Amino acid sequence: MKPIHKFNNGNGATLCNACSVIIETGLTDALLCEECKKDYDKLSLVFDSEHRVLQAVKEIAEERIAKIIKQRIESKN
Numbered sequence: 001m002k003p004i005h006k007f008n009n010g011n012g013a014t015l016c017n018a019c020s021v022i023i024e025t026g027l028t029d030a031l032l033c034e035e036c037k038k039d040y041d042k043l044s045l046v047f048d049s050e051h052r053v054l055q056a057v058k059e060i061a062e063e064r065i066a067k068i069i070k071q072r073i074e075s076k077n
Helices: 034-043 050-076
Strands: 004-006 013-015 022-025
Touching: 034 050
Parallel strands: none
Antiparallel strands: 004 013, 013 022
8 A cells, every 4th residue: 555645735635545534734654544544453354465454444434434424414404
């Protein structure tokens, strides 16, 4: 895995490899946000390859994001 760096209006930002949330302002070597790192650490004991672990963490992050969006929509109604 490599860090995901974006320009962020000239400030630079490092994004989580799983859920794409900004981890830090500026360009760093960080790979995952705290929540995804916890999932990654748990799943690394189960899966045999980094790619499979990251894919599982991405799926968990997508479910987490979808749940948050659904809650926000429901709270507006």
